[in-house]
Amino acid sequence: MTDDACVSNNTAPELRSVADHRAEVASLLTRTPVETRPLENCLGLALASDLVAPISLPPFSNSAMDGYAVRSVDLTEAAPESPVTLPVAEDIPAGRVDVPPLQPGTAHRIMTGAQLPPGADSVIPVERTDAGTKTVALFGSVQPGASVRRAGDDVTEGTTVLTAGTRLGAAQLAVAAAVGVAELPVHRPVRVLVLSTGSELVAPGGKLEPGQIYESNGLMLAAAVREAGGEATVLRFVPDDVEAFHAALAEHLDSADLLLTSGGVSAGAYEVVKDALSGNGVEFTKVAMQPGMPQGCGRYRDAFAVVTLPGNPVSSMVSFEVFVRPALLAAAGHARTSRHERQAVLTEALTAPAGKRQFRRGVFDPATGEVGLQGASGSHLLGSLAKADCLLSIPEEVTDLPVGSTVDVVLLD
Numbered sequence: 001m002t003d004d005a006c007v008s009n010n011t012a013p014e015l016r017s018v019a020d021h022r023a024e025v026a027s028l029l030t031r032t033p034v035e036t037r038p039l040e041n042c043l044g045l046a047l048a049s050d051l052v053a054p055i056s057l058p059p060f061s062n063s064a065m066d067g068y069a070v071r072s073v074d075l076t077e078a079a080p081e082s083p084v085t086l087p088v089a090e091d092i093p094a095g096r097v098d099v100p101p102l103q104p105g106t107a108h109r110i111m112t113g114a115q116l117p118p119g120a121d122s123v124i125p126v127e128r129t130d131a132g133t134k135t136v137a138l139f140g141s142v143q144p145g146a147s148v149r150r151a152g153d154d155v156t157e158g159t160t161v162l163t164a165g166t167r168l169g170a171a172q173l174a175v176a177a178a179v180g181v182a183e184l185p186v187h188r189p190v191r192v193l194v195l196s197t198g199s200e201l202v203a204p205g206g207k208l209e210p211g212q213i214y215e216s217n218g219l220m221l222a223a224a225v226r227e228a229g230g231e232a233t234v235l236r237f238v239p240d241d242v243e244a245f246h247a248a249l250a251e252h253l254d255s256a257d258l259l260l261t262s263g264g265v266s267a268g269a270y271e272v273v274k275d276a277l278s279g280n281g282v283e284f285t286k287v288a289m290q291p292g293m294p295q296g297c298g299r300y301r302d303a304f305a306v307v308t309l310p311g312n313p314v315s316s317m318v319s320f321e322v323f324v325r326p327a328l329l330a331a332a333g334h335a336r337t338s339r340h341e342r343q344a345v346l347t348e349a350l351t352a353p354a355g356k357r358q359f360r361r362g363v364f365d366p367a368t369g370e371v372g373l374q375g376a377s378g379s380h381l382l383g384s385l386a387k388a389d390c391l392l393s394i395p396e397e398v399t400d401l402p403v404g405s406t407v408d409v410v411l412l413d
């Protein structure tokens, strides 16, 4: 989510703006240290310094096809009705290291990826030959360079192949391996302690009594942290004892960078998160946003950073997207901290509260550039959230959007 998506001067005066709260959350997390990891342990992490290619790719000129390495001048007269026949002097499978030069008037049988012999300038695919092994009939001419992958035509030795801050996904890890690098300097993942509170919560799989619900925020937030390249540990705490809450946190003081809580922060009589963290470095506030109004953040007893998210599942997830995800990515060294955003055409009318940035769930159609709403605005509508692939970001001053309006959408996948 870019800064522009949320900056507005039209925030309700008693509320903190989305941009201010996001900056506050981001300021709590410092850049994680750099460590060197084997490639297989780098998925999703950010590269800490530029990767300069120690070799070129391809490292040597090689064949793009299974066929015959030839000199194109030897085939100028070749045609389907009048093939040119050449002796097959060598067989070159991929991996052969002693490749003899090609003499004029001969062919080498060659496989995809095998070194092009000196003297050859092109490869004719086996389908355009009689596939002979002693002599071969070639049914057409070839251009110089045909079916040849030149040394260095992909990556040149000594050039930057990946820049610092790049997220290491499958393709990035593959190119590092292809240039022969076995380990990379990366920022250590941010370690997040995910805590959900609420005596109404029952672990999925258990039996529900009337008044109880299954716990879902802990799993959701831990998964969101992991998707953003962080490490998550989930803690569950039943809210009746502030001292027990502090004792539970004390066990993790040295092993977490961020405590992420959900629930227990609004105006109820039993708000353990608020009771335990107020006065211990955490400030609670209301942000001009819907869902996600009750928020809190700070530094717990000069140790880890704390972000308290509202308990309603959609509020929790949207708050994670807007405040926590960009901060986690920045702290872990990622150059790109925002989702892809674009403008889309609304297929149905909507209304939004004045003075608050509203995030509605939607489904975006990339073929038409249209977006439809997925469910109503209620912050308990987890079923709708699970079907959505984008958030519509509706500015603070906008209260009505008719069908056909242009709206900003944040793409979630």
Ligand SMILES: Nc1nc2c(c(=O)[nH]1)N[C@H]1C(S)=C(S)[C@@H](COP(=O)(O)OP(=O)(O)OC[C@H]3O[C@@H](n4cnc5c(N)ncnc54)[C@H](O)[C@@H]3O)O[C@H]1N2
Pocket (backbone or CB within 6 Å): 196, 197, 198, 200, 201, 213, 214, 215, 216, 217, 218, 262, 263, 264, 265, 266, 267, 268, 271, 291, 292, 293, 294, 309, 310, 311, 312, 313, 315, 379
């Ligand atoms: N009088 C007021 N009441 C409320 C206000 C307010 O300003 N004044 N704000 C409302 C808004 S907006 C929100 S959002 C919620 C936030 O409440 P809390 O963060 O204190 O969350 P809880 O009360 O603990 O829970 C809210 C809701 O979410 C469910 N929940 C909580 N944790 C989980 C979990 N881990 N897994 C699944 N579901 C969870 C919980 O059962 C409640 O239904 O407050 C409004 N009220």
Ligand code: MOO
Pocket (backbone or CB within 6 Å): 289, 290, 291, 292, 293, 294, 310, 312, 315, 379
């Ligand atoms: O503002 Mo609360 O976070 O929607 O329901």
